[in-house]
Amino acid sequence: MPLALESGILRIAYKLLVNDRAKFAALLVGITFAVFLMIEMTSLFAGILLRSSATVINIGASIWVMDPSVQTVANTIPLPNSVLDEVRSLPGVKYAVPLYSGSALLRLRDGTYQAANIVGIDDTSLVGSPQMISGNIEDIFAENAFIAIEDSEFYKLESPHIGTEFELNDHRGKIVGLARVASSSLFGIPTLYTTYYRALQYLPNTRFTISYILVEPKTPAAVAAIKAHIASDGYLALTKDEFMSKISKFYMYQTGIGTNMLLMTLISFIVGLSISGQTFYTFILENIDRFGALKAIGAKARELISMILFQATFVAFTGYGFGVGLCALIIWLARAHLPDYAAMITFSNLALAFAMVVIIAAFSSYFGIRRVLLIEPFDIFRG
Amino acid sequence: MAAIEATGINKWFGAGEARTHAVKEVNFEARFGEMLYVVGPSGSGKTTMLSMISGILRPDSGSVRIEGTDIWGLSADALADFRLHKIGFVFQDYHLFPRLSTAENVAIPLILQNRDWDESIAEAERDLEVVGLKNRARLPPVKLSGGEQQRVAIARAIISRPEVMIFDEPTASLDGDTGRNIVQFVREHLLSDKRCIVIVTHDSRIYEFADRILKMEDGKVMGVERSDLDAQ
Ligand SMILES: Nc1ncnc2c1ncn2[C@@H]1O[C@H](COP(=O)(O)OP(=O)(O)OP(=O)(O)O)[C@@H](O)[C@H]1O
Ligand SMILES: [Mg+2]
Numbered sequence: 309m310p311l312a313l314e315s316g317i318l319r320i321a322y323k324l325l326v327n328d329r330a331k332f333a334a335l336l337v338g339i340t341f342a343v344f345l346m347i348e349m350t351s352l353f354a355g356i357l358l359r360s361s362a363t364v365i366n367i368g369a370s371i372w373v374m375d376p377s378v379q380t381v382a383n384t385i386p387l388p389n390s391v392l393d394e395v396r397s398l399p400g401v402k403y404a405v406p407l408y409s410g411s412a413l414l415r416l417r418d419g420t421y422q423a424a425n426i427v428g429i430d431d432t433s434l435v436g437s438p439q440m441i442s443g444n445i446e447d448i449f450a451e452n453a454f455i456a457i458e459d460s461e462f463y464k465l466e467s468p469h470i471g472t473e474f475e476l477n478d479h480r481g482k483i484v485g486l487a488r489v490a491s492s493s494l495f496g497i498p499t500l501y502t503t504y505y506r507a508l509q510y511l512p513n514t515r516f517t518i519s520y521i522l523v524e525p526k527t528p529a530a531v532a533a534i535k536a537h538i539a540s541d542g543y544l545a546l547t548k549d550e551f552m553s554k555i556s557k558f559y560m561y562q563t564g565i566g567t568n569m570l571l572m573t574l575i576s577f578i579v580g581l582s583i584s585g586q587t588f589y590t591f592i593l594e595n596i597d598r599f600g601a602l603k604a605i606g607a608k609a610r611e612l613i614s615m616i617l618f619q620a621t622f623v624a625f626t627g628y629g630f631g632v633g634l635c636a637l638i639i640w641l642a643r644a645h646l647p648d649y650a651a652m653i654t655f656s657n658l659a660l661a662f663a664m665v666v667i668i669a670a671f672s673s674y675f676g677i678r679r680v681l682l683i684e685p686f687d688i689f690r691g
Numbered sequence: 692m693a694a695i696e697a698t699g700i701n702k703w704f705g706a707g708e709a710r711t712h713a714v715k716e717v718n719f720e721a722r723f724g725e726m727l728y729v730v731g732p733s734g735s736g737k738t739t740m741l742s743m744i745s746g747i748l749r750p751d752s753g754s755v756r757i758e759g760t761d762i763w764g765l766s767a768d769a770l771a772d773f774r775l776h777k778i779g780f781v782f783q784d785y786h787l788f789p790r791l792s793t794a795e796n797v798a799i800p801l802i803l804q805n806r807d808w809d810e811s812i813a814e815a816e817r818d819l820e821v822v823g824l825k826n827r828a829r830l831p832p833v834k835l836s837g838g839e840q841q842r843v844a845i846a847r848a849i850i851s852r853p854e855v856m857i858f859d860e861p862t863a864s865l866d867g868d869t870g871r872n873i874v875q876f877v878r879e880h881l882l883s884d885k886r887c888i889v890i891v892t893h894d895s896r897i898y899e900f901a902d903r904i905l906k907m908e909d910g911k912v913m914g915v916e917r918s919d920l921d922a923q
Contacts (some may be wrong), residue, residue, distance in 0.1 A: 316811070322792065327790035535820035556742045601786040604747050605847075606775025607803055608768045686748040690738060690858075 310524035316530065317607070324595055325607035331591050334632060335623045338587055339668065342580020343631025343661050344638075346573055353569040355650030359494035361552040362408055363427070366489040369522035371534060372551050373404075376544040380559045381551070381563035382495070384409055391543060393519055400530030405430035405517040408507040411497070415475040415588070416466055416507050425499040430609025435522055438501055443470050443485025448503055449579035453484040457499040459492040463566060473548050479510045494650070549648040577664050584627070585672045588620060592676035597688050604685035616676045628662060694761050694855055694887035695721040696921045697744050700753030702736075715749070715910040726877075726900055729891045731907030737784060737891045738859055740907065744889075745857045746774045757855060768827040772882075775803055778846035781858040785840045787832040793843050794819060794828040800851045818846040821880075822873060837864040845873060849881055854880065867896050870878045874900050 326332055358365075364372065367612050373395060375385035395404040408428030428499050428537045429436045429448075438457060447453055451483050456468050465474075472483045481500075502510075508517050523545065531547060531657060536544040546554060560566035590597075599612055635653065642649040697719040704711045709923075714736045714861070721727045729737050735824035742748035742754050746762045753902065755762050757777060762770060787796050816828045822842040832840050841864050848856060848885075856877070862870030874890070874897045882888055890901075898904070906913050 315807060316808050320795070320799070320802060321810060323795070324788065326791050393729070450711075501908060597786060598788050601782070601788070602799070602803070603771070604780065604782075605800055606771045606773075608771045610768075611803070684748075686739075686742045689742070689747070689784070689786065 317611050317615060321460045322622065324589070324598060324615075326617045327571040328591070328594075331587065331594070331595050335584060335591065336627050338583035339624055339627025339665065340630040340634060342576055342584065342668070343441050343628050343665060344634045346499065346580070346661045346664055347632060347653060347657050348638065348651065348661060349569055349573045349576060351404035351487075351635065351651040351653045352566045353566070354550045354657060355652040356494060356565060357556045358652060359650050361427075361555045362489075362491040362493040364548060364551050364555070365491045365660050366438065367427070367429075367522065368490075368551040369407075369436060369548065369649050371523035371531065371545050371547055372524060373523060373538055373545045378544070379562070380555050381409070384439045384519040387518040387521060388516045389518065389542070390544060391541070392521050394541060395523060395538065397502045398454060400448065400526050402524040402526045403435075403535055404521050405433050406504050406615035407436065407520045407522050408504050408510055408511075408517070409519040412476055412509070412511055413633050414465070414481070414500075417472070417474065418466065422464055423497045425493060425495075425497060425582075426507055427499060427501045429501060431503045434487060436525075438489045441486045441488055443487075445485070449485050450482075450484055452480050453506070454481050455485040455487050455501040456483050457489050457650070458486050458551045459500065461496060461498040463494060471632070476510050477512070481510075515641055522672030527611065542679035573660075580664070581668050581671060585675070586622070587625065587655060588672035589675050589679075591619075592616065592679055596598065596679065596683060599680045600683045600685045600688035603683060604689070605666060609681055612680050613677050616673050620669040620676070622671035624665045628665045630662065632658065645661070647690055653666060692723075693720045693756070694723045694758065695719065695754045695889070697740075697750075698756075699742055700740070700750040700755065702739050702743060702748070702751055708857075712820075713910055714743065715751075717912050718746070718823065718904070718910060719744060721889055723854075723887050725881065725902040726882055726888045728898070728901040729889065730893065730904060734862065735907040735909050736910040739858055740912075741859055741891060745778050745855070746770050746781055746912075748837070775800065776851070777854050779851065779853040779856040780843045781841075781848045781861050782869050783859040783863075785832075785844040787843055787847075788839055789801050789831055791826065791831070792829050793832055793835065796832055796843055797845060797850055798847045804851065810907045815846070816848060818850050819843070821876060822846045825870070834911040838866065838869060840867075841865060842873065845877075847879065852859050852881070852886075853863050854886050858888070858892075860891055860893070862892060862894045862897055870894060871897055873903060 361381060373391065375387060378385055387454060389427060392404060392406055410426055411423055413426050416422055438455065439628050441458060448455055456462065456465055468483045470483055470485060475482045486502065523534060525534055535545045602612065639651045639653065697717060698715050700714060702714040704713050717740060721840055724773055739748065743750045762773060765773060794812050794815040797818055798811035801811035801814060804849060812857055819825055819828050822845055825838060827835055832843055835843065841861065845911065848858065860876065877888060878900045
């Protein structure tokens with residue numbers, strides 16, 4: 309039967325639900341809270357995952373060549389120069405350049421020490437250079453030149469400007485430009501860009517020096533062959549997306565972060581399910597007389613079911629809306645006050661919470677419907 | 692054809708020691724155009740029997756025909772539809788919806804018949820006027836007195852003008868005049884040769900409107916003339 313024909317009975321269902329202010333509010337609070345927790349947890353996790361791949365996103369190369377044992381972008385395993393030559397000679401490779409990625413202790417002007425990420429980009433091509441805010445990218449070739457990234461950690465460098473100096477392993481460093489990148493890093497330390505060769509000069513090295521080889525294929529179709537060639541040499545070539553998902557999987561499954569987030573999400577789901585399920589079932593029980601009276605007057609089972617489904621769905625979707633809104637508000641507030649706050653609401657967070665809300669609604673209505681279909685109106689009328 | 696014809700209906704409740712034979716092999720007939728009373732002591736099985744002849748409680752044996760239809764042979768949905776369109780029932784304790792307005796309560800049978808909402812409410816307001824509650828239409832039933840609630844329940848039972856109306860103690864909480872007026876209204880305006888009204892009552896003040904009175908005792912029905920009761 310089309311919804312329009314049943315609208316009268318759904319209107320009754322709506323009034324039974326909404327006019328019971330206290331119960332309705334309790335139901336909404338339960339769902340809203342559960343949705344909020346689920347989205348907040350998963351958003352926080354999504355934000356952390358994204359930041360864990362910050363270098364990959366910011367450099368933006370199509371293919372990354374690395375040692376097969378690399379687990380995250382931060383734990384580099386240096387590659388010999390011979391690999392770079394080999395990659396360059398592969399058919400289908402447009403260009404291949406080295407990248408240095410490491411960390412160092414800076415001595416700031418006031419004498420304090422500050423850890424920083426150092427990214428050394430290829431001297432000849434400047435592949436992966438950041439978007440300049442002030443200064444010129446060519447200044448990166450000047451003596452002792454470093455470019456500071458204005459991200460959420462920038463202030464830890466005492467908010468430098470062009471000309472600010474610092475020390476790095478007894479070398480002098482000088483800020484020649486400020487730049488922006490797409491994503492801040494997860495580890496709470498600021499980032500400096502310089503050239504690959506200066507990075508090698510200023511920072512202590514192992515025998516091998518290349519952190520990653522960045523490869524641009526001639527055509528997208530060449531990617532598979534490049535990967536296969538590199539694999540046959542005993543190294544690993546990953547596309548940008550593959551590398552990011554490898555890093556995400558590491559944080560998700562190999563660290564406590566993922567398990568804890570998953571657990572919290574599951575707990576909020578269970579709490580939401582039990583609070584809302586319980587409240588909804590109580591609501592149905594309190595209205596059992598009404599459902600019995602409707603049954604006696606002549607409501608069919610299908611109509612009673614549609615009433616309950618409507619009530620459960622209405623509560624669930626309204627609560628979902630409030631939960632999403634609350635979460636967006638809290639994240640917005642948190643971001644305004646904590647620059648490092650990493651939460652990010654993604655489409656999959658919303659979809660996951662929505663799926664859970666649908667499960668909660670289905671679960672609650674299932675028990676309500678079962679109860680209502682079992683009512684014997686006669687038992688109710690005799691009191 | 693009889694409006695209602697029950698043959699050999701039985702109902703047992705409970706099990707073991709507590710097992711009660713609430714309605715015993717009852718034969719019952721109500722005709723079109725008549726107002727039939729059922730009287731009898733508390734616990735004699737009146738509500739049980741009425742529930743079985745109105746399609747609310749399935750008899751353990753026997754059959755019930757309304758306008759020739761064997762109602763307990765119908766599917767659940769068909770029986771629900773039958774009740775919705777053919778039977779109006781006033782429950783012993785009203786069973787109104789506290790979260791709906793009085794008019795919405797009265798309109799429920801029309802709404803279940805998929806009639807337009809506003810039209811149903813308008814008709815409910817007209818019937819509320821009939822039972823003297825015009826100015827209560829927008830209040831929730833909990834704001835009404837017991838007697839007023841009873842009248843709302845009556846309005847709900849008659850709103851769709853069903854052919855069979857079954858009232859369980861409709862005047863129990865009404866004062867004499869109100870009770871009489873309502874029953875008189877029902878008799879004068881709703882009873883016709885296409886309709887039939889069955890009323891369970893203890894209220895001798897309304898006996899004068901009955902065409903026939905049945906007496907129930909201990910789950911059995913014995914036909915009793917009206918004059919017999921008048922004499923008591
Ligand atoms: N669901 C039930 N379970 C057990 N016994 C029941 C049930 N319903 C009714 N009875 C018993 O059946 C008998 C008839 O009850 P019924 O309600 O039909 O009486 P009644 O004539 O309507 O009484 P009253 O005038 O008090 O309303 C009583 O003995 C009652 O206790
Ligand atoms: Mg009774």
